[in-house]
Amino acid sequence: MTTVGIVGVGGMGKTHARHWSKMPDVTLRAFDIDQPRLAEFSKEFGAESAQSFDALLETCDAIDICLPTHLHLEHALRAIESQRPTICEKPLCLSVSECAAIVESVERHGTTFMTAQVVRYFPEFKRANKLIKDGAVGTPAAIRTRRGGAAPKGSGGWFADPALSGGVIVDLMIHDFDWIRWTFGEVVRVYAQALTFTDVEDIDYSLATLTLDSGAVAHVEGTWADPGGFRVTFEVAGSEGIIEHDSRSSPALRTVKAGGAWNENPLSPSDDPYFLELKAFLESARTGSHPPVTAVDGLKAVAIAEAAIQSVKTGKAVKPSGA
Numbered sequence: 514m515t516t517v518g519i520v521g522v523g524g525m526g527k528t529h530a531r532h533w534s535k536m537p538d539v540t541l542r543a544f545d546i547d548q549p550r551l552a553e554f555s556k557e558f559g560a561e562s563a564q565s566f567d568a569l570l571e572t573c574d575a576i577d578i579c580l581p582t583h584l585h586l587e588h589a590l591r592a593i594e595s596q597r598p599t600i601c602e603k604p605l606c607l608s609v610s611e612c613a614a615i616v617e618s619v620e621r622h623g624t625t626f627m628t629a630q631v632v633r634y635f636p637e638f639k640r641a642n643k644l645i646k647d648g649a650v651g652t653p654a655a656i657r658t659r660r661g662g663a664a665p666k667g668s669g670g671w672f673a674d675p676a677l678s679g680g681v682i683v684d685l686m687i688h689d690f691d692w693i694r695w696t697f698g699e700v701v702r703v704y705a706q707a708l709t710f711t712d713v714e715d716i717d718y719s720l721a722t723l724t725l726d727s728g729a730v731a732h733v734e735g736t737w738a739d740p741g742g743f744r745v746t747f748e749v750a751g752s753e754g755i756i757e758h759d760s761r762s763s764p765a766l767r768t769v770k771a772g773g774a775w776n777e778n779p780l781s782p783s784d785d786p787y788f789l790e791l792k793a794f795l796e797s798a799r800t801g802s803h804p805p806v807t808a809v810d811g812l813k814a815v816a817i818a819e820a821a822i823q824s825v826k827t828g829k830a831v832k833p834s835g836a
């Protein structure tokens with residue numbers, strides 16, 4: 514039996530709890546500064562409430578950080594120093610320097626640490642990653658991703674403040690930055706435009722153009738200005754074919770080559786990406802094996818986001834830190 518301690522029982526804390534609850538060999542504890550919300554959560558998920566984060570650290574085998582992003586650094590460092598295997602929601606932190614402090618602490622203490630970059634577990638993204646790596650489109654050349662919906666609020670409205678959430682670039686587009694790195698390799702140049710730092714109220718939107726080390730080009734679009742509902746699309750064009758995905762279409766994944774086209778809909782209930790992500794973390798926490806998405810992966814995705822922000826502010830193309 515593994516006792517998992519969730520800190521932050523808002524939107525993501527509940528999503529994680531739903532999936533932890535499906536694992537018969539996990540018991541849940543939780544801490545949140547919002548006492549009524551914590552009490553309600555504990556009742557719903559049969560979790561024991563802790564009185565403080567320190568109490569959670571003392572009484573749990575593993576820690577699951579589901580706090581607003583500006584609080585990740587402090588809590589992650591305390592969990593790592595306590596040598597509790599830890600999973601932390603994306604984005605890992607708000608800046609490369611904060612992420613670097615986590616990477617350094619993970620290395621110093623040898624603590625198992627996973628960044629919750631869940632898109633790697635979404636069936637279409639996972640399958641497309643494999644198809645592309647297996648050469649289904651030949652040499653990838655042009656990538657286009659789009660992700661968005663209405664602006665999230667979060668408890669107290671923290672998502673709307675870029676100083677707390679990083680805005681659409683850091684909070685939302687990070688998903689695609691990570692998937693692009695994982696699938697196509699490192700990003701060496703970023704040029705971006707955005708509404709993030711303008712006076713346009715309640716609308717956040719960005720389009721970033723990434724140049725990959727391979728020479729491929731990716732257009733990554735993120736929006737919190739789409740009240741029509743959440744939608745994700747991607748298209749990858751290579752020397753021998755195209756793969757496309759639209760979260761509103763069925764079948765969800767379509768591969769088109771000169772010799773024909775085929776459709777797939779790889780979704781099934783046991784494919785839930787959050788369940789698979791938490792299960793993978795649990796396996797690493799129990800065995801000490803290398804987690805599938807590391808603190809360094811979290812840092813590298815934030816480095817692309819940070820370069821995009823720098824590009825928005827300067828109007829120039831920017832090389833991501835460490836590229």
Ligand SMILES: NC(=O)c1ccc[n+]([C@@H]2O[C@H](COP(=O)([O-])OP(=O)(O)OC[C@H]3O[C@@H](n4cnc5c(N)ncnc54)[C@H](O)[C@@H]3O)[C@@H](O)[C@H]2O)c1
Nearest residue numbers: 521522523524525545546547579580581582602603667668
């Ligand atoms: N992977 C995904 O698909 C996905 C989706 C949404 C959000 N997220 C990420 O998950 C994280 C949490 O987002 P959310 O939507 O759950 O936010 P939220 O505002 O819904 O929940 C945050 C919770 O943290 C609690 N909290 C705040 N300060 C605290 C403190 N000092 N100690 C203990 N509890 C505290 C709040 O009371 C609240 O219950 C963010 O980093 C966000 O970017 C990831």
